[in-house]
Amino acid sequence: MGRGEKWPDWRRDVFGDPYLVWHDGPDFTRLLTVARDEPDVVARMLDAGMAARDSLAAESIAALAGDGLAPPGAEALLRAALPAASGTFLVRVAQALRVLTGDESWAEPVASVLAEGAHWGDRIDAAIALAGFAPTPRLVDALALAVRERHYLVRYHAANTLLRYAGRRPEVSTHPALFALIRSGDDDTEPDTEVTAQRAEAARRLHTAATLSRKSVDLGDS
Numbered sequence: 001m002g003r004g005e006k007w008p009d010w011r012r013d014v015f016g017d018p019y020l021v022w023h024d025g026p027d028f029t030r031l032l033t034v035a036r037d038e039p040d041v042v043a044r045m046l047d048a049g050m051a052a053r054d055s056l057a058a059e060s061i062a063a064l065a066g067d068g069l070a071p072p073g074a075e076a077l078l079r080a081a082l083p084a085a086s087g088t089f090l091v092r093v094a095q096a097l098r099v100l101t102g103d104e105s106w107a108e109p110v111a112s113v114l115a116e117g118a119h120w121g122d123r124i125d126a127a128i129a130l131a132g133f134a135p136t137p138r139l140v141d142a143l144a145l146a147v148r149e150r151h152y153l154v155r156y157h158a159a160n161t162l163l164r165y166a167g168r169r170p171e172v173s174t175h176p177a178l179f180a181l182i183r184s185g186d187d188d189t190e191p192d193t194e195v196t197a198q199r200a201e202a203a204r205r206l207h208t209a210a211t212l213s214r215k216s217v218d219l220g221d222s
Helices: 009-017 020-024 029-037 039-050 056-066 074-084 089-103 104-116 120-132 137-146 152-165 176-182 194-212
Strands: none
Touching: 009 020, 009 039, 009 056, 009 104, 020 176, 029 039, 029 056, 039 056, 039 074, 056 074, 056 089, 074 089, 089 104, 089 120, 104 120, 104 137, 120 137, 120 152, 137 152, 137 194, 152 194, 176 194
16 A cells, blocks of 8 residues: 555544544544554554644644654654645644744744634634744734634634733633623624724733733733
8 A cells, every 4th residue: 555545544543533533632642552562653654644734643743742752753754744734734733843843933834824824724723723832922913913803713712822821811701801802793794893993902902911921911801
């Protein structure tokens, strides 16, 4: 068989039903066990998964690296995928490279997906992933801009990451006044002037809080 032909079967065996992996998130417990018992098989299969541009392969490399079990050549494999990577696959590759290298500048490809991802699902994944990176002015700006975008779940998760940067409860629904601004409007219609202003105000408050995280910043909940 060719390099990529066995990956789907091995993926299902290790992680389970693909829909449940997508819906619930991957469980890496079995992967870690297999990596200790059959490291060569894991390396070969993850190589095939990366060739298939499967985000789970990149996530698996990150999970293995976190336990000191990254396959030999994992960094080179991830770097080789970068030129053709986009969307959530690019997000996962960048996350894995950060785990392997400790270099926070791998946030930049993630921020590019947040700003330019072709699908809102990719932008959600980018907004969530940025919570794992050290905050910088560039990331705070990018997330605040995402708080103003059309799709509610992108706004929601961008707001959550900014709250985490600010050292606040990282769940915007627990900040009632802010949450009211975030959920204004809907995904299917162009926002009117009032809705645009509400989203802009949410972005302003969150940007300020994340920028001045060591100071008391009023989010409007009191």
